[in-house]
Amino acid sequence: MTYCKSEPGYIYLEDGTLLEGCGFGSKGVSAGEVVFSTAMNGYPESLTDPSYRGQILVLTHPLVGNYGVPRKQAIEGIYENFESDSIQVEGLVVTEVTEPYKWNSERSLHKWLEDEGVPGVSDVDTRAIVSRVRRKGSMMGVISSGINMENPRDYLKQRYDETDFSALTSPKTPVVHKGKGDKGIIVMIDCGTKHGIIKGLYDQGFTIVRVPCWFSVKEVMDYNPKAIVFGNGPGNPNIYQKQVKNFREILEYKLPTLGICLGHQLLSISMGGKVTKMKFGHRAINKAVVDVTTGEAYITTHNHGYAIVSKEDVPSEMKVWFYNPDDGTIEGLYHDKLPIITTQFHPEARPGPWDATWVFKKFAKMVESNG
Numbered sequence: 001m002t003y004c005k006s007e008p009g010y011i012y013l014e015d016g017t018l019l020e021g022c023g024f025g026s027k028g029v030s031a032g033e034v035v036f037s038t039a040m041n042g043y044p045e046s047l048t049d050p051s052y053r054g055q056i057l058v059l060t061h062p063l064v065g066n067y068g069v070p071r072k073q074a075i076e077g078i079y080e081n082f083e084s085d086s087i088q089v090e091g092l093v094v095t096e097v098t099e100p101y102k103w104n105s106e107r108s109l110h111k112w113l114e115d116e117g118v119p120g121v122s123d124v125d126t127r128a129i130v131s132r133v134r135r136k137g138s139m140m141g142v143i144s145s146g147i148n149m150e151n152p153r154d155y156l157k158q159r160y161d162e163t164d165f166s167a168l169t170s171p172k173t174p175v176v177h178k179g180k181g182d183k184g185i186i187v188m189i190d191c192g193t194k195h196g197i198i199k200g201l202y203d204q205g206f207t208i209v210r211v212p213c214w215f216s217v218k219e220v221m222d223y224n225p226k227a228i229v230f231g232n233g234p235g236n237p238n239i240y241q242k243q244v245k246n247f248r249e250i251l252e253y254k255l256p257t258l259g260i261c262l263g264h265q266l267l268s269i270s271m272g273g274k275v276t277k278m279k280f281g282h283r284a285i286n287k288a289v290v291d292v293t294t295g296e297a298y299i300t301t302h303n304h305g306y307a308i309v310s311k312e313d314v315p316s317e318m319k320v321w322f323y324n325p326d327d328g329t330i331e332g333l334y335h336d337k338l339p340i341i342t343t344q345f346h347p348e349a350r351p352g353p354w355d356a357t358w359v360f361k362k363f364a365k366m367v368e369s370n371g
């Protein structure tokens with residue numbers, strides 16, 4: 001059954017497009033970069049992915065909300081079914097929002113957004129939005145649920161590419177997830193890491209210490225880590241200057257290092273590579289990547305607006321590990337002498353297919369064999 005409140009809802013794109021539909025979720029107005037995902041399920045994970053901070057998410061699947069929202073479940077402080085504590089998107093746009101029908105649904109999608117103060121809009125032509133964003137490239141926008149906007153442009157905020165969202169998504173103080181095994185400590189430099197990534201590593205038997213992403217190199221090294229992981233996070237990697245500088249220093253310790261998504265980008269920049277904004281990014285759970293070392297292809301989860309777009313932009317010390325066969329973007333790197341690997345895609349696959357979860361096992365082996 002469709003849910004549509006009597007409130008109107010609006011989505012405005014900075015090119016002047018204004019679409020009217022139904023408002024749902026929380027009454028309010030919010031601004032952000034308008035991006036779309038073609039994932040057909042996994043909205044609890046996507047909405048709580050901190051990499052979506054500062055963005056209004058348009059889902060192209062026509063019915064959203066059928067299976068509701070589950071109760072949060074955590075093991076050793078790591079969520080099993082959410083990617084962070086709260087909804088991260090600035091707003092949600094769907095064709096039709098439905099009432100849930102599933103045994104483990106605790107509340108509906110619209111109630112969840114209402115509880116967390118996030119506006120939603122339904123009953124708009126999401127294809128029209130996607131077609132504009134694909135033609136013109138990512139743009140800023142404004143979403144309103146239940147509020148008439150005289151002039152939507154008045155609500156536009158600082159541009160997404162110029163905003164550092166990490167203070168909103170990084171933990172303020174270190175968080176320790178005590179491992180079951182005795183394999184030592186992995187320090188995660190956390191600008192907004194998905195719990196799926198923490199779990200992917202925790203399940204290998206390590207204690208995971210997540211530190212604020214502005215921590216100094218000394219504060220990181222004081223944990224005497226066996227390895228360093230730099231996970232995903234929001235915003236433009238080219239403005240994370242402090243983290244890039246720290247990363248450069250951390251690399252000198254020659255510890256096994258894994259970079260995922262934002263981490264892959266920052267590691268690349270810190271080694272002299274170039275990361276560029278893509279026209280409208282990759283946000284989906286069925287993107288192919290090819291492993292150049294084996295010729296095998298994997299179907300993977302992506303959520304990124306920036307990328308290393310050509311081989312020329314790869315740091316000279318690194319080799320291409322994965323690329324996307326559709327547009328040639330670089331989707332992973334490895335160092336041929338040091339234990340450093342990166343993926344632009346999300347091997348934790350939350351949401352998404354488990355094709356590439358072996359990356360965590362591979363990294364665990366690299367850490368163990370490093371002594």
Ligand SMILES: NC(=O)CC[C@H](N)C(=O)O
Binds near residue numbers: 231232233305
């Ligand atoms: N998921 C991520 O870590 C995304 C990295 C970066 N914010 C981008 O959009 O490209």
